[in-house]
Amino acid sequence: MIELKSISKTFNAGKPNEVKALGKLNLEIKEKEFVVIVGSNGSGKTTLLNLVAGTILPDTGSISIAGNNATKLADYQRSKWIARIFQNPLSGTAADLSILDNFRLAALRTQNKGLTIGKNEKFKTLVREKIAALGMGLEDKTEQPIGTLSGGQRQALTLMMSVMDECKILLLDEPTAALDPRSAENVMRTADALIKQYGLTAILVTHNLKDAANYGSRIIQMSEGEILKDISTAEKTKLKQAELFEWFG
Numbered sequence: 001m002i003e004l005k006s007i008s009k010t011f012n013a014g015k016p017n018e019v020k021a022l023g024k025l026n027l028e029i030k031e032k033e034f035v036v037i038v039g040s041n042g043s044g045k046t047t048l049l050n051l052v053a054g055t056i057l058p059d060t061g062s063i064s065i066a067g068n069n070a071t072k073l074a075d076y077q078r079s080k081w082i083a084r085i086f087q088n089p090l091s092g093t094a095a096d097l098s099i100l101d102n103f104r105l106a107a108l109r110t111q112n113k114g115l116t117i118g119k120n121e122k123f124k125t126l127v128r129e130k131i132a133a134l135g136m137g138l139e140d141k142t143e144q145p146i147g148t149l150s151g152g153q154r155q156a157l158t159l160m161m162s163v164m165d166e167c168k169i170l171l172l173d174e175p176t177a178a179l180d181p182r183s184a185e186n187v188m189r190t191a192d193a194l195i196k197q198y199g200l201t202a203i204l205v206t207h208n209l210k211d212a213a214n215y216g217s218r219i220i221q222m223s224e225g226e227i228l229k230d231i232s233t234a235e236k237t238k239l240k241q242a243e244l245f246e247w248f249g
């Protein structure tokens, strides 16, 4: 589903503040795999997500997404395959617009459904059903500005918006870092359930080793722009949480 071949990325090349963020990185992620990426600050995790999303382009190497050569495609050209959730719950939604209008905008993102569908009763009913499935009691608040909701509620809705379209890949960039522990757990549970339900391929970047242990089918540890460890599903199920903390702590 995602294939990175010999990808390298250097920022400010040739200047005194040059940073080699990724060096000749190879990574293949299969369809429906849920990869958790851990690693210390500055190890290249977000750069890797940015390269997959297309917000930055690689210096060398190639990127294939869903069987397409995406190496030179900009982020908006990849958005039909990829949805992304950021650390800040305020990113990805328009605070002053209602929950429903935010879902309309999200539906327009991939330009598959068009404005008419976004306006009709069928769309409203579908949105209410999807929101009800989150079990947060937000289905009767769809006319309320999304900015009035808590960070956890917004993250859960942003997740639902992302997967309602035809996206196949979900990128989660520390999605719970700004949330209290309980909301964080709810958001991670919601993400995990949606990934399974919609059969998504997912990448989660996190500093939370408990989440790395509890979620996902594969763990990758990055260090100085390279993959240091790559733990497969079979190995991960055998790993005890204590061992994981020892390895990555």
Ligand SMILES: Nc1ncnc2c1ncn2[C@@H]1O[C@H](COP(=O)(O)OP(=O)(O)OP(=O)(O)O)[C@@H](O)[C@H]1O
Binding pocket: 011, 012, 019, 020, 021, 039, 040, 041, 042, 043, 044, 045, 046, 047, 048
């Ligand atoms: N746009 C940029 N311009 C210059 N340097 C950058 C840019 N983006 C990232 N870097 C540098 O590249 C390196 C990798 O950064 P990246 O954000 O990918 O790390 P990370 O593993 O996600 O870190 P963190 O856990 O702190 O979020 C860092 O040294 C960072 O300072």
